[in-house]
Amino acid sequence: MNRLNEHSWIEICRFLGPMDILNLLLSLNFFKAIFSSSATLIRKFTLFLDERNFHEVFKNQSLLSIKFKNLSINCAAIDPKNVSIILRTYKNSIDNLSLSNVQSYEIISNCFYNFCYLKSLSLENCMVCVDKVNPLLLIKPLKSILFHNCDENVIKSFENQVNIEKVTICSYKYTYNGFPHDEFNNLLEKLTNLSHLVLDGDGTSSYFDVNRFPFKVKILETTSITFNFYVGLINSRIDFLKSQLGFLKELTIHKLPFDFDGNEFLKFIIEEMQLTKFYYGKIPLILKGTKQEIKEFSATETQVKSAFEMFRQFGSIRKFSLILSNIDICSDEIENVINPDTELFNNLEEFKLIDKSELRGLFGVFLGLYQKLINIKKLTFDTQDKNIEVILEESLPYMRNLKEICLTSNIPNAKSRFEIIKKLVGSLKKLIVPKDLIPIAQQVFEDQIEILEICY
Numbered sequence: 116m117n118r119l120n121e122h123s124w125i126e127i128c129r130f131l132g133p134m135d136i137l138n139l140l141l142s143l144n145f146f147k148a149i150f151s152s153s154a155t156l157i158r159k160f161t162l163f164l165d166e167r168n169f170h171e172v173f174k175n176q177s178l179l180s181i182k183f184k185n186l187s188i189n190c191a192a193i194d195p196k197n198v199s200i201i202l203r204t205y206k207n208s209i210d211n212l213s214l215s216n217v218q219s220y221e222i223i224s225n226c227f228y229n230f231c232y233l234k235s236l237s238l239e240n241c242m243v244c245v246d247k248v249n250p251l252l253l254i255k256p257l258k259s260i261l262f263h264n265c266d267e268n269v270i271k272s273f274e275n276q277v278n279i280e281k282v283t284i285c286s287y288k289y290t291y292n293g294f295p296h297d298e299f300n301n302l303l304e305k306l307t308n309l310s311h312l313v314l315d316g317d318g319t320s321s322y323f324d325v326n327r328f329p330f331k332v333k334i335l336e337t338t339s340i341t342f343n344f345y346v347g348l349i350n351s352r353i354d355f356l357k358s359q360l361g362f363l364k365e366l367t368i369h370k371l372p373f374d375f376d377g378n379e380f381l382k383f384i385i386e387e388m389q390l391t392k393f394y395y396g397k398i399p400l401i402l403k404g405t406k407q408e409i410k411e412f413s414a415t416e417t418q419v420k421s422a423f424e425m426f427r428q429f430g431s432i433r434k435f436s437l438i439l440s441n442i443d444i445c446s447d448e449i450e451n452v453i454n455p456d457t458e459l460f461n462n463l464e465e466f467k468l469i470d471k472s473e474l475r476g477l478f479g480v481f482l483g484l485y486q487k488l489i490n491i492k493k494l495t496f497d498t499q500d501k502n503i504e505v506i507l508e509e510s511l512p513y514m515r516n517l518k519e520i521c522l523t524s525n526i527p528n529a530k531s532r533f534e535i536i537k538k539l540v541g542s543l544k545k546l547i548v549p550k551d552l553i554p555i556a557q558q559v560f561e562d563q564i565e566i567l568e569i570c571y
Contacts, residue, residue: 121153128156133163133187140178141171151181161185161211164201166192173200182208191216198222202230210234217241220248223272227251235259239285242266250275261285261313267298274305281311286318293318296325304329314338323355331362339370341380356383367394371414375448377421385428400429410434411465416477417444419452426459434465437481439472446480454483466491470498478506485510495521504532511539521547523569533559 124146128136139146150156162183164172172178186209190198202225212233217223220243226236234256240263248271255278262270263285273279282303286293293316303309311334314322320339340355356363366388372380384393385401393401400407411434414422426432466488470478478500485506488494491514496503503524511517517540522532529552536543537559545565548556556566 121149121155124149125153125155125159128159133161136160137162137168137172140181141175144177147177147181157182158184161187161213162205163187163189164193165189169193169197169201173204179204184209185211187213187215189215190218190222195219195222199225202226206230207232211237213237213239214241215239217269218243220245220268220272223269224251227254230254231256233257235261237261237263238265238269239263240265241269243268248272253277259283262294265294267295270295270298270302274302277305277307279306280308281313282306282309283313283315284319285315287316289317289320293321296322300325300327300329306330310334312336326354328355328358331359333362334365335359335363336367337369339373340368340384341372341374341377353380353383356380356388360388363388364390365392366390367392367396369396371395371418371421371425373415373417373421375420375452377418378424381421381424381428411436413438415440415442416449416472416481417442419449423452423457423459426463430462433463434467435460435463436467436469437484438469439477439481441471441473441475443475446477449477449480450483453481453487457487460484460487461490463488463491465493465495467495468497470496470500476500476502478502482506482509486513489513490516492516493519493521497521497523499524499526501526504528504535507532507535508539511536514540515542517542519543519545519547521569523549525549525552529555530559537563 140150150160160183162185164187183205186201186205188198188201199222209230210232212226212230212235214222214226214237217238217240223238223241223243226233231254233254236257236259238261243266245268248268251272253275257276257279259281260273260276260279261283284294284299299322303312309330310332312332314320314337316338319337320341323340366384371377384390385406389404390401391404392399395412398409398412400409406428408431409425409429410431412425412432413436414425415438417440422435422437468478468481472478478498479502486509494514494517496506500506503522503526520536520540520543524532533546533556536546543564545567546556546560547567547569550568553566553568560566
């Protein structure tokens with residue numbers, strides 16, 4: 116192994132985790148020599164330190180001489196004095212620093228007394244109790260900062276970092292108080308070079324219900340762009356988009372706008388925002404200012420109006436998946452959306468329904484939608500709803516071109532379901548069902564169609 120060249124070790128390290136690489140550094144002198152002379156390996160590796168390995172690393176003098184670029188410290192059980200030692204040791208090399216479980220303001224302050232080349236900083240679970248927060252010293256190279264579950268004192272500390280271009284805030288707990296909105300706004304107002312904002316997690320979506328947006332960004336990535344925790348705010352929900360009109364050029368959302376004005380959000384984004392790029396997850400909706408051809412997408416019952424708007428905006432959609440959850444939403448409101456006549460779904464060829472609504476029984480609520488799928492060729496009903504036979508009877512006559520059906524249901528009376536399908540779908544070529552129901556399906560259909568087992 117000691118004869119392997121740098122390129123070979125780079126390839127090997129692609130399959131190793133940070134702790135695996137650190138163990139090699141601690142145990143193999145020849146690997147340490149290769150590593151310390153390889154800018155590629157150093158750039159790709161993150162040195163992770165916690166209470167388990169701190170002393171082992173810091174008694175290895177040759178390891179301390181390596182100029183690491185990426186450093187991550189879990190401060191939970193490390194003495195603050197030792198954290199300060201770590202920061203002083205690597206102050207002249209680290210570009211990217213991650214700190215977690217910080218409870219001392221002094222530790223955060225030390226970053227800015229010691230790090231002269233820091234480009235990005237990530238803070239997770241950092242809660243510091245101080246009577247007064249003094250903004251930290253400016254580090255000119257610092258361009259990016261991430262806050263994950265950090266309190267207002269931590270956020271206030273960075274108001275002097277005017278060179279920051281990208282701010283990320285993470286909160287994965289769905290709550291109106293996912294993070295301190297006012298302090299966050301005060302910070303962004305002072306970051307005059309800010310151009311890129313990332314709001315990651317359902318807990319950040321509440322931000323769009325505030326009434327002040329004291330910044331302009333060119334790039335926004337967000338899990339969601341609607342929240343509507345209070346019904347009374349429904350008329351102001353588009354204010355954020357209006358505040359960025361003419362400035363925002365690149366937008367990524369990972370969830371469609373939801374509730375019963377989600378279509379207005381989506382329509383405004385596509386038709387009014389004049390975006391250069393607009394992504395729904397990894398699906399490009401707009402590129403170079405031009406709407407793209409969208410072949411498929413998915414939505415939930417809370418995004419039903421947005422889903423309809425997607426079909427209005429993109430006539431190229433051929434495949435659609437609807438995911439029903441157990442979120443509390445008014446069934447009457449859904450029916451008001453889906454029951455009116457429409458030709459929006461005439462080009463749709465594949466429809467898949469994944470029913471996770473459990474006792475809420477939303478499967479039947481969407482009957483009005485199923486009856487509009489007149490040209491689909493492939494239908495999937497992934498449900499255990501006891502009303503499956505009624506829905507099949509009421510919806511299959513509308514699906515005149517149906518060639519393939521996939522049913523996951525294994526509730527009693529399977530033969531009855533298959534007889535309904537045989538009677539109502541003369542064009543059927545393929546039926547996909549659970550393994551234990553294949554003999555029953557074969558008995559009903561004999562050799563008329565292909566019968567396959569569901570592959571989960």
